[in-house]
Structure formats: structure tokens, C-alpha cells
Amino acid sequence: MKKRMTRLLATAACGLLAGAAQAQEAEVMHWWTSGSEAAALQVFTGAFEAAGGTWIDNAVPDFESAIAAATSSIIGGNPPDALQFNAGTQFADLAQLGYLGDLSGYAEAGNWQKALPPALYDAVSYDGKVYAMPVDNHGENWLWVNRKAMADAGVALPESWEGFFPMLDKLKAAGVIPVAHGGEAWQELELFYQIMMFRGDDALYRAIVVDGDTSALETPEFAAFAGDFRKLTDYVDAGAPGRKWNDATQMVISGQAAMQFMGDWAKGEFVAAGLVPGEDYDCVLGFGGEDRFVISADVFVLPEAAEDAAARDLLVATMMSPETQVAFNELKGGLPARLDADVSGMDACAQKGYAAMQTPEFQVPGPEISASADRVGAIQDAVTQYWNTPSETPADFAAALRDALEMTAE
Amino acid sequence: MAVLSRRSLFRPGGAAVALWPAWIIVLGAYLGTMVWTVAVSLTPSKLVPVMSFAGTAQYERLFRTARWLTSVENMLVFGVLFIAAAMVLGTLMAIALDRKIAAEGVVRTVYLYPYSLSFIVTGVVWQWMMNPTLGIQKTMNDLGWTSFRFDWVVDPERAIYAVVLAAVWQSAGLVMALVLAGLRGVDEDLWKAIRVDGIPIWRGYVSIVLPVLRPVMVTAVVLLGIGVVRSYDLVVAMTNGGPGTATDVPAKFIMDFLFVRSNVGLASAAATVMLAAVAAAIAPWIYAVYLRRR
Numbered sequence: 184m185k186k187r188m189t190r191l192l193a194t195a196a197c198g199l200l201a202g203a204a205q206a207q208e209a210e211v212m213h214w215w216t217s218g219s220e221a222a223a224l225q226v227f228t229g230a231f232e233a234a235g236g237t238w239i240d241n242a243v244p245d246f247e248s249a250i251a252a253a254t255s256s257i258i259g260g261n262p263p264d265a266l267q268f269n270a271g272t273q274f275a276d277l278a279q280l281g282y283l284g285d286l287s288g289y290a291e292a293g294n295w296q297k298a299l300p301p302a303l304y305d306a307v308s309y310d311g312k313v314y315a316m317p318v319d320n321h322g323e324n325w326l327w328v329n330r331k332a333m334a335d336a337g338v339a340l341p342e343s344w345e346g347f348f349p350m351l352d353k354l355k356a357a358g359v360i361p362v363a364h365g366g367e368a369w370q371e372l373e374l375f376y377q378i379m380m381f382r383g384d385d386a387l388y389r390a391i392v393v394d395g396d397t398s399a400l401e402t403p404e405f406a407a408f409a410g411d412f413r414k415l416t417d418y419v420d421a422g423a424p425g426r427k428w429n430d431a432t433q434m435v436i437s438g439q440a441a442m443q444f445m446g447d448w449a450k451g452e453f454v455a456a457g458l459v460p461g462e463d464y465d466c467v468l469g470f471g472g473e474d475r476f477v478i479s480a481d482v483f484v485l486p487e488a489a490e491d492a493a494a495r496d497l498l499v500a501t502m503m504s505p506e507t508q509v510a511f512n513e514l515k516g517g518l519p520a521r522l523d524a525d526v527s528g529m530d531a532c533a534q535k536g537y538a539a540m541q542t543p544e545f546q547v548p549g550p551e552i553s554a555s556a557d558r559v560g561a562i563q564d565a566v567t568q569y570w571n572t573p574s575e576t577p578a579d580f581a582a583a584l585r586d587a588l589e590m591t592a593e
Numbered sequence: 594m595a596v597l598s599r600r601s602l603f604r605p606g607g608a609a610v611a612l613w614p615a616w617i618i619v620l621g622a623y624l625g626t627m628v629w630t631v632a633v634s635l636t637p638s639k640l641v642p643v644m645s646f647a648g649t650a651q652y653e654r655l656f657r658t659a660r661w662l663t664s665v666e667n668m669l670v671f672g673v674l675f676i677a678a679a680m681v682l683g684t685l686m687a688i689a690l691d692r693k694i695a696a697e698g699v700v701r702t703v704y705l706y707p708y709s710l711s712f713i714v715t716g717v718v719w720q721w722m723m724n725p726t727l728g729i730q731k732t733m734n735d736l737g738w739t740s741f742r743f744d745w746v747v748d749p750e751r752a753i754y755a756v757v758l759a760a761v762w763q764s765a766g767l768v769m770a771l772v773l774a775g776l777r778g779v780d781e782d783l784w785k786a787i788r789v790d791g792i793p794i795w796r797g798y799v800s801i802v803l804p805v806l807r808p809v810m811v812t813a814v815v816l817l818g819i820g821v822v823r824s825y826d827l828v829v830a831m832t833n834g835g836p837g838t839a840t841d842v843p844a845k846f847i848m849d850f851l852f853v854r855s856n857v858g859l860a861s862a863a864a865t866v867m868l869a870a871v872a873a874a875i876a877p878w879i880y881a882v883y884l885r886r887r
Binding site: 250251254273276421423555556571572583 | 639640641654657658659660720724725726727744746747749752831832833834835836837838839849850852853854855856859
């Protein structure tokens with residue numbers, strides 16, 4: 184209510200001022216409302232206003248409502264100047280129907296093709312044109328490890344996947360919960376490809392999620408993966424189902440659990456607890472130096488109907504500036520979307536992620552980038568069902584995934 | 594104004610005019626959106642509704658989707674158990690209060706209190722209580738009863754019963770209040786007749802008084818039934834459909850496909866099936882109550 188009043192007043196004030204000075208005002212719709220997100224957003228608003236613009240904030244808490252609100256405002260014909268989406272197929276429908284502004288001119292001028300990781304550039308392009316600007320790059324496949332819990336149990340991270348379960352056995356014997364897990368469907372989907380990355384099965388991931396190739400489900404690699412995925416359920420505590428991701432992170436922070444697989448947003452929890460990477464905890468992207476990086480990103484689209492060239496120029500200039508992206512992501516927990524940004528001032532985990540991003544074959548496009556929301560959802564249903572049904576065999580799992588891929592084939 | 598007589602404004606013709614806004618709302622908002630939903634379910638719509646005909650493809654996919662079948666089964670299990678348990682428990686509580694026990698006011702408030710909580714609060718509290726590493730099980734285990742188990746909410750086989758338990762706890766008080774109001778309205782002479790005939794009290798309730806309260810019972814069942822169809826918030830707060838898809842319900846399925854998975858076509862097909870199911874369930878009742886008497 185308060186926010187709405189503020190907006191109303193802001194709009195009224197802008198209306199009054201419009202006659203006097205042609206301020207470049209832009210209404211921006213987003214879902215960044217948590218503490219660290221809101222703080223990070225201030226970097227953008229600050230930079231935009233410092234450059235002479237007027238930022239009209241339109242925050243819709245909760246990602247699902249925000250997507251619904253964004254979609255209906257675009258189709259309704261009176262959209263804000265910029266709207267947040269996730270990189271990938273989410274906004275492809277809107278681009279296809281001509282609702283989104285073509286940013287190819289900006290992309291060429293700013294050399295985005297060279298500055299962005301190839302997977303991310305593909306994710307913001309549709310039919311050869313660029314329709315969105317990515318502002319961050321989140322690694323989804325991090326392993327967060329409590330150093331003290333590991334030292335107390337007398338174990339160290341293995342050099343390859345083979346050493347992983349023996350290490351978990353020792354942790355279990357030492358009375359620590361080996362893996363903190365939040366048993367929600369989306370977290371189980373994350374775990375599904377996180378384990379694939381740590382096992383070195385990125386080809387399998389690409390075949391299933393990116394290409395939708397059902398023959399990959401027949402391979403011995405898939406059977407071995409499915410076996411290990413099932414085995415991991417033995418190292419998770421009984422209270423996992425329904426647990427929120429940040430509650431699981433707190434278990435690692437307190438030392439009740441030794442480690443958690445989670446995207447880089449978990450770093451915010453460690454930072455808030457006053458822990459230092461490399462001293463109190465480790466952030467790991469792979470064993471034995473094989474640091475794969477699963478990309479997901481927040482992007483902004485500029486609807487065709489909200490054409491205001493000056494505001495648009497200023498928005499793109501602000502959000503695509505390497506320095507602003509670095510400042511933004513220091514607070515948000517991700518990496519700048521641009522590979523040409525200077526990250527030397529960022530923390531150890533960000534440095535590690537940035538180093539992994541330099542190897543193109545280890546850059547893996549996340550599910551949201553690779554497949555339709557419909558397909559990702561169908562895969563998620565199959566994964567969470569397998570994880571939670573001890574009687575389901577790897578062959579059942581393969582059959583469920585085959586169904587998911589076939590039903591969502593375009 | 595002078596031309597319009599009072600008659601045409603307020604007599605039958607005028608009443609019809611006064612009802613027009615209501616008719617517009619009913620036809621436009623309710624029937625219109627129903628027709629729209631059915632129409633969209635026959636299209637290949639994804640994020641945005643598109644009007645091209647796709648036949649029954651969405652329905653074919655819907656009934657091949659394991660998660661949909663689970664959610665329908667869950668709604669049936671939940672609906673039958675929840676309505677039966679809430680009715681029995683609520684009626685027993687009402688009868689207990691009707692026997693004029695001591696401190697009735699306090700007990701009545703306590704019974705009705707859960708109903709003042711939202712489904713969200715109910716779900717979260719019961720989730721904590723039934724979580725084996727936080728709630729009752731942990732307390733009992735810590736007290737030394739190490740074999741005690743109360744972990745329904747994390748057990749895929751039993752999680753739906755955990756949801757039923759929480760829902761009954763929340764809603765039994767409502768049934769109690771309705772039935773108690775009905776019992777208090779029963780004519781004293783009826784009880785006198787029961788006493789004169791020497792009929793046992795339990796028999797008096799089962800065979801005479803409760804049948805008299807049939808309209809109250811129907812109201813209670815309808816209210817609970819509506820709760821079943823929109824059993825969305827309780828499930829979201831308590832299990833979010835998990836573990837796995839063990840406690841998924843149709844309403845959650847539809848919301849997921851409508852918003853998160855941008856598949857408006859499939860969500861509309863699911864909503865249409867729900868509409869048909871609800872219509873099939875209440876059609877006999879409408880027939881019995883409104884049509885047969887004429």
C-alpha cells in the first residue's frame with residue numbers, strides 16, 4: 184500500500200515536472216525484493232538517476248506473480264519501460280509475437296556478442312535478433328562446504344567423484360549430516376544437474392535437457408548416474424522434505440551439516456553470517472579442477488509498446504555498463520554477465536566462478552536457458568518423483584524422463 | 594422522469610431491470626470466463642493464449658501426465674477423508690456441547706478457534722509439528738522414547754493423510770458451530786416426545802434429531818466440499834505438493850502450469866476437467882433439491 188502511494192506520488196510529481204524538464208523517466212518492473220536483492224537494485228537506480236534519469240520502481244514480490252504481471256501488462260498494451268525475466272525461453276513467445284523491442288542495434292554497438300558468454304548471448308537472442316539485456320550470471324552448481332565440519336571428521340574433498348561417497352561415509356560416521364538438502368521439487372531438479380556436473384556428465388545433461396534426446400536415457404552413463412543420485416538420498420537427513428534452501432544453508436553454516444549443493448545465491452547467507460570464503464567455508468564447482476559452470480541469468484526486456492528512445496538509451500547504457508554490473512553483483516552474489524568486466528575486486532568465490540567461465544566447454548547453459556518452462560517443469564516432476572520414491576528403479580526414472588521429453592516436444 | 598410511472602420501475606418489469614447488473618456479472622464474469630477457459634483448452638496456447646484449434650491434444654497429454662493423475666487421486670482421498678472426518682468429529686463435538694457440559698462457552702471457543710486461523714498458518718504449524726527433526730517426534734526422541742515415529746509429512750505414502758489431519762483440525766470446529774446452532778433450534782417438544790417414548794438419547798440423536806438437521810448437514814458438506822476443491826493454500830503451506838508429487842492437488846497443478854510453466858493450454862484443459870467434475874458432483878444435488886420438487 185505504502186509502495187503504491189509512493190508510486191502514485193512519484194507519478195504525479197513526474198507529471199508536474201514533465202512540462203518543466205524532459206527527464207528521462209523509466210518505469211521498471213522486477214521481483215527483487217529480498218534484502219540483498221533490493222540493495223543490489225539500488226546500484227542500478229543510483230546509476231540511472233546519476234545519469235539524469237528518473238527511475239520509477241515497480242516491484243512485484245515473488246517471481247511467479249511478477250512473471251504473470253509482466254506478461255499481462257505487455258499483452259494489455261500498456262507495459263512499463265523495462266521488465267525483468269529469466270534468460271532463456273521464458274520470453275521467446277513474447278518476442279515471437281512481436282511484443283518486445285529489438286535491441287540488436289545496442290548489441291552491435293556494445294559488442295555484446297563478444298562480451299557475453301556464448302550460451303548467454305544465445306539465450307537473449309531469438310531468430311537472430313537480440314531481445315533482452317542480461318545483467319548478471321548466476322552459477323547454479325556450487326558446492327558449499329563447512330571447513331570445520333570437514334576437519335573435525337578428518338576428511339577432505341576428493342580429487343574425483345570416486346572419492347565422494349567414501350568421504351560422505353566418514354562424515355556420517357562422525358555424526359554429521361553429510362549433505363544438507365532442502366526437499367522441494369525445484370531444489371531436487373537443481374541437485375539432479377549439480378550431481379551430473381560433479382560426476383562429469385555434462386554431455387548427458389546436454390543430451391537430455393538441451394537437446395531432449397531420449398536415446399541418452401538408454402545409456403549406461405544414465406543408469407550409473409541414476410544409481411548415484413539414488414545413493415545420495417542415504418546421506419540426507421529425514422527432515423529434508425519441504426525444507427527451504429536457506430534453512431539447509433544454515434545447517435552448513437552451523438556445522439550441523441557438512442555441505443550443500445546450491446546456486447551462488449547461498450553465498451549471501453554465508454556473508455550475512457560473517458563467514459569468510461577460503462577460511463570458514465569453501466565454494467567448489469567441481470572436483471580435481473574440472474570446474475563446470477551452469478549459467479542462469481536475470482535479464483530485462485524493453486517492450487515495443489513503451490517506446491521512449493531516450494529512456495531506453497539510458498537504461499541500456501546503465502544496465503550494460505561493466506562497472507555497474509560488477510557493483511550490482513557484489514551485492515547480489517552473482518557474476519557480471521559481461522566477461523569483459525573487471526572482477527579483481529570481487530570475493531574468492533566470484534573469482535573462481537569467473538575463472539571457470541573462461542573455458543567455453545565448461546560453460547553449461549542452465550535448464551531455463553536450454554528448454555521451455557514446460558519441459559523443465561516436466562523434467563522436474565520426474566526428478567522429484569524419483570528422488571522421493573525409494574521403490575523407483577533407474578529404469579522407471581528413465582521411462583518417466585522419456586515421457587516428460589516426449590510430451591513437451593515442440 | 595414524469596413519463597415513467599412508479600409501476601414500471603418497481604413492479605415485475607422494474608425488478609428485472611434492477612437485476613441486469615447481476616445478470617451481466619453472472620453472464621460475463623462467470624459464464625464468459627468458463628467458455629473462454631474451455632475454448633483455450635482446445636488450443637496449443639503456451640505463455641499467451643492463441644486461437645488456433647488443436648483438438649483434444651491438451652486433454653490427451655493431461656491424462657498421460659502422471660502428476661495430474663496423482664493430483665486427482667489425492668483430491669478424492671483428501672475429499673472423502675476430510676469431509677467424513679470433519680463431519681463426524683464436528684457433530685460429536687456439537688452433541689457433547691449440546692448435553693450442556695460445564696464451561697461450555699470456553700470449550701466452544703476452543704473448538705472453533707482453529708477455524709479462525711488461515712490455511713497457511715495451519716499448514717506451517719502442522720508441518721513443523723510433524724517434521725521428524727523439529728517437531729513432536731524429536732521432542733519424544735529427546736525425552737528418551739527413541740522408537741517414537743510421527744513423520745507423516747515427510748513420508749510420500751502418508752503425507753496426504755498429514756494434510757487431511759491438519760485440515761480436519763482446522764475445519765471440524767466450523768461443523769461443530771453449524772450443527773450446534775441446528776441442535777439448539779430443535780423444538781423442545783421433540784425431546785419431550787423422545788423422553789416420553791423412552792428412547793435412548795443416542796438413538797434420539799441418530800434416528801430423530803440429526804435427520805431433522807439435514808439442511809444444516811448439507812450446508813456443512815457443501816462448505817467443506819468447496820474447501821476441498823480449493824485445497825491449494827493448505828497444501829502449498831504444508832508440503833508444497835511434496836515429498837515428490839505425493840500431495841499434489843489439481844488446483845496446484847493448474848497454478849503451476851498457468852504461471853510457472855507458461856502452458857496456458859494444458860492448465861485450461863485441467864481447469865475444464867475440474868469444472869466438469871464439480872458439475873458432475875453437484876448436478877444430482879441440484880436435481881434433487883430444485884428440480885424434482887416441481
